[in-house]
Amino acid sequence: MFNENFLWGASTAANQVEGGWNEDGKGISVIDVQAKGMNSPREETDGVKKDRYYSSHKAADFYHHYKKDIAMFAEMGMKAYRMSIAWTRIYPTGLEEVPNEAGLQFYDHIFDELLKYGIEPIVTISHYESPFVLSKQDGWANRDMIHHYMKYCQTLFDRYQNKVKYWMTFNEINCALVPFGIMTACGIYSGIFDKKNTENLRFQALHHQFVASAMVCEYAHKNYPQFQIGCMIAGMMNYPLTCHPNDVLLTQQTNQMKNMFCGDVMVRGYYPHYARRYLKDHDIKIKVADNDEQILKAGTVDFYAFSYYMTNCCGQAKDAEHTSANLVDGLKNPYLEVSEYGWQIDPIGLRYFMNEVYDRYQIPLMIVENGLGCTDQLIDGKVHDDYRIQYLKEHIKALSQVIEDGVEVIGYMPWSAIDLIALSTGNIDKRYGFIYVDVDNEGHGSYKRIKKDSYYWYQKVIASNGKIVDEEG
Template sequence: MIFFFDKSFIIILLINLLYSQCIAENTCFPSGFKIGVASSAYQTEGAWNVSDKGINNWDTFTHGKNQGNSNEDNTGDIASDSYNKYKEDIQIISDIGFDYYRLSLSWARILPNGFANKISEEGVQHYKNVLDELHAKGIEPFVTIYHWDHPDVLDKLGGWTNELMVDYFEDYARIVFQEFGSRVKLWATINEPNINCLSSYSTGVYAPGFKMPGIGPYICVHNMLKAHTRAYEIYDEEFRQINNGKIGIVIAGFYHFSVEENDTESSDVAFQYESGWIAHPIFSKNGDYPPVMKERIGENSKLEGYPRSRLPEFSPDWIQRIKGTSDYFGLNHYSSNLVKSVPKNPITGWINDSGIVSSVDKSWMRAASIWLSVVPKGFRSILNKIKCEYNNPPVFITENGYSGYANESDIQDINRINYFYSYIEEMLLAINVDGCNVHRYTAWSILDSFEWDMEYKERFGIVHVDFNNPNRTRTPRLSASWLGCVLNRRKLISFDEFNANRI
């Protein structure tokens, strides 16, 4: 007996066979899963004094560090020059095949004097041009309202240690929604409040450089959570029905492996003091700060003679308002560390306010950034922690990436490819095996850019930028080609497979 099959049947059969193999190897992305790439305004735009843009906190901070010299080697004055080269950058993103682009807005470019009484027509039009170009290329914009840069005048009022920042951010957010809401369906309010507040108001390595350890960061986060909540409420009440988008917050999170076997407490306490600090008020059943933070910071404050806890207290009304104010859990994850508990000292209290000290395993591979060890299993672990802690919310990976050294000729960036592969592999295990509710993955970053306190010494870009060339020439690295192949196949492929096909 002879059977005849038409061509469409054969194609469907082959697709099903390939998909079955993909499932078995755990290299498949779920249906509808989206992959994007990211940047931020101050790190890439440059054009620091173009048109009527106001001076922002990083302009003042970097110029001050360099004794008033506007040296582009040490500032974001020109950075990657994306303000002028945005069409070229979007074409690169399109050529690689990314589904979306996560970018941020410059507050001082939109509101030059920091307040809502003066809106820059040129600043607004620039971002409309960027968003329109993304849509023209079929790329979804994912817009972060605040990625660490704000008008300098607000720092003269205390920055995020002044509760009035909640009102100023509310005004700014409403204008952003009014101007760009029809073009943007996916928003993030604030990027990494935990990292920003510690670096800006404790260690002082980020703008504005305030050093108020134990007080400044707690006030900063307190105000950022309120500001985030007001922006969410504005969108929910005034714009969601019209624009039908989603809005959330972005939280930085390492995974913390306990040094001692069978010690689950240290890992949990470390998580609560880092990610839970932001996430617990929003995603937990009861809201408010994690109980362990309230207890231990309160105990330390009492020992230190303070009349109240250094950790500010939310009113019952604010606890209820903050709860649930995120349509997704935005997670920036790069690395992991080791943690162990130190018992409370009856005189000095809890070390680091948390009773936790951290370290790294010397066997872990290190990237250029001193804080970035390559620990792929930590990615799966933190996704499972979020799943268990907060009833498996939808998770968007909003940043994940690997830093190289500026003095390397690293166009053939195999280490970065291996990093991406191993981390995405662990993410797929978390999704396909553990049932973690992850919807998006964002590579950091599209371009080499200004890396905050490290300036241009470290490079995260999948596209190399020549900062010695006034044209800021772009050269895609090998990782850009590899990611393009992954996007084209919608399947995770190893470097060896990619390289074999390339040759």
Template sequence: MTTFPKDFLWGASISAHQTEGAYATDGKGLSVQDTRPRDNKDICDFTVASDFYHNYKEDIRLLHELGLKVFRFSIAWTRIFPTGVGLINPEGVTHYHDVIDTCLSYGIQPMITLYHFDLPQSLEDTGGWSNRATVNAFEDYARFLFTEYGSKVKYWLTINEPNIMLLVDKKILGKHIPLKEKYQQFHHIMIAEKLAFKACHELVEGGQIGPVPNISIVYPATSKPLDNQASLYFNSIRNWLYLDFACKGIYNPIALDYLRQKDVVPQMEPGDDAIMKSAYPDFISVNYYSSVTVEYPEADVDMMDGISDQQSEDIMEKGFYKGYTNTFLTKNEFNWTIDPLGLKTTMQHINDRYALPMMITENGLGAYDTLENGEIHDDYRIAYIREHLKACLEAMSSGITLLGYSPWSAIDLVSVHEGMQKRYGFIFVDRTEKDEKQLKRYRKDSFYWYQDIIKTHGETLQKEK
């Protein structure tokens, strides 16, 4: 029977802008997440968030109690370079040394994401990812981090979910990006990722680095050939376009056909082809929440009902694919489909295509948690993670090398779409959308359950129904 190895990297994940708060403290510059327009004025923003910036020592102590071997967090670019380039902010540099050192003092390996949706606003003002100069700025930023923290940090992740950032731009970035510009941004982002692979291997002795897209297998709604074509195209556009670039140094041919039909093939600069083939990842980190199902849009019809932010059925590209509600799957409170087997299937496809080790770096359940007498009974989260961990074991038994599992999220954070009410963490942060209260931390039932899973290397999974 397959079991999790003794050196398995049990972890949990957060991002800077969703947890740190202190958005203009100690020399930090503004990012696009600080300035983005928000359609829902009733949810909180990122100015205070979970105040991880001031509470990181307590939070990391709790993560040590939880038993984590690795802690995935991102560095806010604007804490290091307040305008994205130029002068370095020494207070920001010192802060992340302290966060890293606190992790290490508890025997927790830091796993750092270079970029998690929070481009410096100063760079956005000069064109953002549409401007090739942003690629150079990102490379300089990445090289600084590798040089500054590389002696302490072994595991690095590049750019969080570039596919989601571009596919659902309005929801993640607060604005719509025209299709041609969007895929020019894709090219620049992926070139930047390649330069980060190269820099990490040059500057971090023994360092390992991987891409971190959101990968979800796309099912056809029926056995109709046109539905199969729809899933073929959306799999390529949503998933393989990003991983083929990262892991093979090529444009996925099916996605490239889509780009040509839409007349949005990105412009390449001289030398880009060489950059694409210059460096490759050591592993693939996978953010997975749900599978996707599509059909072929044979008529002009509206998008599906049941919109559930970025994982939803609210997708349609005329002539290619349209979201479809999969009636064989259940949904959570926020209308996301729950598909543990889809995780195994997704991992098998990734392994078949790239034959690289994997890490699960996001996987979790957003829910309305209730604090009652200092306790949070979140059996629904336990059930979700239990079934996905079992899917991980099944994937490993099929021959996949899985290095670790870091679900979303370590502590409650501000959901990009639903604010503080949509909670993911093992640790409850006591605040509401409008009232920051004392931001007191409480262990949820899932905290104790995951603690036991880590302690027993997942052996208790075999005993649970």
């Protein structure tokens, strides 16, 4: 069912894989000040402190291993690599008027290496990479951020216009509405958490991102018609916990605001009716400039990219059991198995979610994150991750059904190409990659790359264009 141009690949993000946090003129990003936590997985510090350990500072050290890593991607057969650009490599504080040439050259090298092997770059422009300096000026809650972002995007487009076709403006933009997203998605320094981490503030920051994304889309469509610009949504579909009408209505409302709201604005170009009702009912007042509505309408995206890991349940029962999820929690579904980290495994939910989205928008879809985080064991130089193979196999089977349903799908890029620092834990021992990186949570190790069993399995999937997922064993 997969066409010959289907983009089989895998994903990473700069702040989770690159390292080289202060090399060649790079500035400090909001992730760079996330120290190894004392009371939680991560704790934000006011700048980089010498007595704290920051796992993202070296991460998987892709910055110094990218040639060998990309060669391994090519050997696996990858046709696409979804990655991000670190904003502070290009504009170290975000305030500069002239970009950092060394940072631009680094990504020239990355793209040249990918294209040498025929691997299509799929680039996220902002993947939780806001400059720390701008975060202390209220990040995306400050409308000035739109100007800084546009300058950054125009620099990227002009520099890489002949190397990159697919761009996504913001990673998991709907996570801006999650309290945890105040630092990551909204780019606001958490030192002002207590006073400013309000729902009103997060909606304001999100509105500015909507406007910035639309301006970028319109600019790209006028100046670089070869580009395809996409949104990127965290797929967090929910089921009713029971068939009680209150649970069903709550689930509909939750899915509207968590899953569909951002897509509705970025694909359709306006705030939907239910979002206006939500803002009114919650006394949320967003400052909207006179021409914002026209900007949103004029700058809609070309494709819909998303992450998908699990589903949750919604219900009003106060004693219902909760379970972990991607940046949020939800109610436990008694019919689903859970991962080592408590994330519910639901391949059928992928088919359900994609049909809902495609019925709504009728534009191409792209899966840019889907994977299983586990504590992999390196035994005698090998990693036998049959559990990851099983997870991916069932989701690819579901994806084949989605395509047979008539949904237009561009590509599938699981998380992740190589082990990296997990956002949810701030550690590397929650591993997602097809390639094992020999390093522990304290940064100790050889950083040697080791192909897992899933690497060889996915290599066969790509070579067969998805056919072997139906094979047993």
